[in-house]
Each structure stands twice: as structure tokens, then as C-alpha cells.
Amino acid sequence: MDEARKLLLETRVKDLSSVSSSTLVQLLDTSTVGQALQILAENRILSAPVIAPGDDGLAAGVKWPAQLPNSDIMGFVCVNDILTSFLQCYAREFGDAACGTNPFNGHGGSPFGRHRTASDAAEGGAFNGGSMLTCMRQLEAMGQRFARQQLRHLTCKGCDGDFLHSRHAGEATLLELVMYGFLDPKRRGMHEGEQQSHVVHRVAFFDNSGRVTSVVSQSDICRFLAAHVDRLGDLAEATVSELGWDCKPVVSCTPETPALEAMRLMVSEGVSSLAVVAAQSAGEAAPGADTAAAAERHGGGRLLGNFSASEMRTMTSEHFGALSLPIGEFLALENETDYVAVNRERLLSEEGLVGSPAHDFICNRLRRVRPHAPGEEVGQRLVVATGKSTFAEVVELLVKHCIHRVYVVDEREVPVGIVTCTDILRKVVEVATAAAAPSPSTSPAAAAAAAAAHRQEWHQRNHGSPRGGQEQQC
Template sequence: MAHPEYSAARNLLSGTKLAALLRAQHVVTVKDNASVDQTLRVLAAHRILSAPVVVGEVAPPADKAPEVCGFIDIRDLLSSFLQELDLKSLADAKMLKRMRILEEQGARFAGKSIRDLRSLGSDGWFFPRAAAEKASLREIIYDGFLHHKEAKHVVFGGTRSRQVVHRLALFDTSGQLSHVISQSDVIKYLYDHIEELGALGDASIDAIGFVKGAVISVRPETPALDAMVLMEEKGISAVAVVNAEGAIIGNFSISELRTIMAEHFGSLALPVGEFLALEHGTEYAGYAIPSTGSSPRASPSEELRGFEDSQAHKFAADRNMRRRDSHPGYEVGQTLITCSPEATLHEVLDKIVANRLHRVYVCSETLVPCGVVTLTDILHKLVDA
């Protein structure tokens, strides 16, 4: 049954054509014969997570567009790398040995052609531009992002099935790709027209149903590689990093890996807290610093045992006490944007758009996560209610 408070949102989406979102843009593509290394460098150079793949064997005539095969994204590449590994042997190895193995495997993996990878999906969908421009935003969200049919025309890869996609590519009558529209673009449009969402914009995140009590998380001493395996098993693109008290101190996500190169894969052996700190240009020792009144936390590896009794720990603990009022995420170099269950949808959209986020964690007063609001969650609520 349709919820009456969603009627204004439904009217906005049904009354808006996709053409209203289109702006001139340059579409970055990757050739299907590109290596993993080349693909990672293209994505990192443009700071994007995904790109359409075009056939690269033979240069097409000037008057003919290249054939589009599908999309390639960071998650596909990392999933394929995981399948190259003997995870059981890695789990039994000490950190430095794991790092060396990952570096060696990463060097070999870098030279592979993306067309030969084991795990490929299509985190994108393709529309003729003329038809897409005439479609309502609701139709694009429902049939494009959330409930698209199996991509029978996509010939690239195919071992990963995507129930939801995060971007749509538009092609003109000559087959040239003209635009890539993402879920973020749609969310930005909704935010710019927040007054047209009616009462829904003022509804709390709790009332809308985003507070579910369970958020998949890892401890900061968990190896980054293990966090990646967990995300792959759960079919999610992020996990919360929480301390011994369950408070969130970081976010480990595919977005955090958008600039990773194959030669950096050895760093995935690091504890996830240290990995995030390294990515953000800071240092992290929080996994060994107990908060006041708590028992010491376990060190992530044998190399770090005994740290709790050292002068270095005393210095780090003192620094931690002096910085305890800092913003959430400071321990790993992040600025975490969170919200309370009482926050309104308007407030959450403001946080997402202003900070270019893909998710906002819903937390208690003690920063224990009790829900997460993703772009996909918001779009589902708006079109499926």
C-alpha cells in the first residue's frame, strides 16, 4: 500500500524528465584489452570508481562509435584479486609474510587483461539517450538503478550478478556515449528540490525505517584484506570500523580504495585502522590504546605485542586523551559524517550532498551505529513505498 507521506516525492519523480539532470560531460572509458594496472590508473587519475568498457582490438572508423561491452569498477577488480589468492594460507601467515605474498600476487595480477578476470559484473546500465531523456526520473530509478532486467546485451564478463546498479550510461543514435548518470546525481537533484518532497523531507530517519539496529562492522585490528573478504561475502561495499565499546571510529569502503594501485596491494595486510590512517596521511595506534576504564584491546599481530607496556604506548595514550573530544574518525584520518535517529531526511541529504557521500551511519549518542542510510536505500524508499 502506498504511503500518503510519499505522494509529494512520487509526484516530483514522476513529473521530472531525466533530461533535467543532463549537463555536458566527458565520459571516461576503458578498453577491454587494458591491463588491470592500466585500468586502475585510469580510474585513479579521474578519481572515479567505475567506467564503461569499449572494444579496443581495432580502432573504429571515424564515423563509427566503439562497441560498448559493459562497465568495470574497483569492486570487480578487487573481487577478482581475492579469487587469485589462497586465503587459507594467508590467514595462517604473519603480517609481514602476508604483505610479501600480496605484493607478489599483486605484481602478477597487474599485468592481466581485464577481459580475462574471474569476477566481472556490470555495475551500470545502458540507455538510448533519446528514450532516456523522455523517461521520468521515477522510471529511470525503478527500471534503471533498482529493478533493471538482466543485461543480455552486455558481453563483457558476466560472473557477478548485480541486483542494483549505481550508474547509467546514455548513448546517442551513432552509439557514442554521451553521459553517465549516477545515483549521486539523482540524490543531488532531490536535495535541490527538497521543498517539493513535502512532509517526507521533515520525517525522521527512524520513522522512515533506516534504524535497524544491526550494522556490519569490523574492529580496527582486523586486517584490511579480511574486511574486504567480509564485504564480498555480504555483498556490501562498506563496513563500519568500531572500537572495543562498539563506537564507530572509521568507515572502510570501496570508495576508500579508488586510488589503490596493484603495487600497493601489500598494504591490505595491515590492520584496517592502520590502513585507513595510511590512506589519509596520518598514523594510527588506537587499537592498542584502551579508553579510560576499559580493558586493553588485543594487538593485531605478534609484532605489536608488548606495545601496551611501552613508553610509546604511554605517549600515544596521552595524545589520545588530549584528542578525545576530536571529531569522529580522527583516529584513522577520516572525518566521519554521522546522524542521530532523530535526524530528518532533509538533514541527511544535506550531509550526503555537501560531503559527497555514498552513506551516512546512524549512531546513538555514544556513536554506536544502529543503522546506515545509503543512496540506494533512499531511492528504494522513494519509488517502492
């Protein structure tokens, strides 16, 4: 594993091709949510740095690219920030009557007390037993008002990104950037006291004038690793099973779950995506396995789709009403197809049908006509891995398909794990730091103290103020 360590230590941040990128989308904090969503959708990106014009700045609305004198870097805004702020507005406006329970009560628990199931959605109607049309009208009306808000007034923003001074950070090693930039970022955000993720997915570099010069993402690091996979040693050939990635919990929902509730579930569980899975029937349990145990392990049936911010990168303010739709129909609508697979799934569990010749016919028929790739029912083409896939193969899938996660499925296409860009970075750092074994005379406490001191020194060296005066607010 010494090769992997050498690769990360010999590579400087300035050597990454993305650092010299000249195309950079930036937003003003005076931009409205509607304008920001439109710019993000047009450029098919999930996030952008937000800047505030200086006292002499007369610009209004949105600027792309924004190159203003005396501007102040405020943070990042991403689609997840906007959607989470929208959820909070919805909870404040309609409260328990519309949501069943307030998902933002500060306790961090599931907004439903348990995961939403297909039967819950079927029996409960649109959130509070009302019609889907009523909910759609509520969302559309609130969405129009929400879209007129300025980015500076969002309740959730600036959490998923870090900022480093380009002069110092450019000389840093790739190992330092991954460890302290992405996986252990300094607490920074648009406003004092704002929470930030323990892990961030993008890091922006700024110069002495406070101008953002480039943005490096986790995907950029994965792209670099894919290009140098031959230098990762044994790690490149390690399988998903050997790395323990085929038994990771996968938070899931069924196609009948309303999209708005799926969003609330992502927030409450602290995840960036949900696996959309078919409701599991007794006949779908693994051979010889207890049905309850199998359901607990897998959380549902075969993989039908993925619901995440990545799937909503083209979302605009006109889409808020569609959040009342079941997630299967919402994804199909976004991908311009029709969702009909749910009817086939119900046929498989119809009372009196299981075990009959008709049931065998349906199963055989499904095997002949079913989509050849997970996700096609909802217009997606999901990229999946198995327990036998290697680390190098998973990285290649992430890079080749420009995606942020790969689901690990078993032989029945049931998701049993998930691998994200963050998992890739963590594993590489784990291998690289393990390759530098401490001397026998160094105690674990001394090694930890040395690592903490190095982390603190790196942050102090690389987090200069974008304005050259005040330290940026947390």
C-alpha cells in the same frame, strides 16, 4: 506525498544536468588493471564504462576519453570489481593455506564462519599464523602479476551498471529511471551468464552509433532531490527513527582485522562498506542493558572509521601489499596519518583497571582529548546522523560531502544503522508509488501484473543494442 510523485513524474531524465556532462572517462577492455587503477585514481572516480574497439580499432592500452569508431560497450568496471577479482586470484593461488577457508565456495556464507574479531586477529597473525611481512610479500608479488591482466580477463566485472539508449531514456520520467534503471535493472554485463547486482549505482546512456554520451549515478539523483527537497512533502521532515533507519544491521570489523580479510567479509556479506568499530568491553554497554544483547545489536563499540571502495578510490597496483595491514593502519596510511587509538581502547579494558581511580582518569582524559568527529583516528572525517536527523538533513549530508553512505550513531557514537543513496531512492519511490493509490476495484494481483507489464515495456523500449545489431550480452 502527491508532491513527491508529481516531482518524479514531471521531471524527464534529459532535464538532469549530469546527462549533458561533456567529461566522461572511458576505458578500453585491452587496458591493464594497473592502467585502469591509475586512471580511476587520477580522476578520483570509482568506475568507468569499458568499451572494446571494433575490428578496425588499432588502439592499445588505455584511452581517456575513449572515442573510437565502431566500438562496442562491454559494461562498467569499478574498484570493487578489481578488488573482488584480486581476492579470487589470491584464493586460487594460496587457497585454504593462506585464507583459512576459501571465501568463494559458492555457498554465500561468511569466509570465517563468523565475523572476525580483534582476538582472532591477535591470535591468528597474518591469516594463517604466518608473519605479516610474509603475507605482504605474497600480496605484492601476486599484485604485480595481477596488475598486468587486461580488463577483459577479470573474473568479476560489468555488474554494477546499466545501459540505456539515450533517445528513449531521455524522455523517460525520473520515477521510471529510478525504479527500473537503478532499483530493478535489466540483467546486463560483460559476458554471457554473468551475475549482476539487484541494484546498480550508475546508468550510462548511448546513442545510435554505440557511443556512451553520459553517465548518471545514484548520487546525481540525490543531488536533484536535495535541490527540490521542498517538494517532498512530509517525507522531508520524517526522522531517521521514524523511517526505521536507526535499527538496520551494520556489518562491522575491528581495527585489528587485516584489510584483506575485511575485503573478503564485504564480499561474503554482500555489502559495499564495513564500519570499523572499537572492540566493545563490558563497561561500554548501554546503561541497564544486557552486555550480550547490546553487543548483538550494535556489533561492537564506537565508530572509528569506514572501509569501502570509496576509501580506496586512489588505490593503485602498488597498494596491494598494504592489504596485509590491520584495517586501522591501512586506513591511516591511505589518509596520511598515524593510527594510535587502539592502544587507548585496550587500556580501558585492562584487567584490574576497570572501576579504579586510574580508569576514571583515563576515561576523563579521553573525553577531553578524543577527536571531535568520528574517524579522525584513521585520518577520516566521517559524516554521521542520529535518530533525530530528518530525511532532508541526511540527503543534504550525502550531497554536501559527496559521499555514498551516512552512519547512524547513538549517544555513544556506536553505529546503530546506515543510510545509503540506495535507501534514499527506495524511500522516495515508495512514497511516490504509495501516493498513487489503486482504485478499490483493482485487486493486488492485477496491480502487480500491471506493474510487471509496465516494467517489461520500459526495458524493451530503452535497452536497444549499443551496436544497433546484437542485443548486449548479459
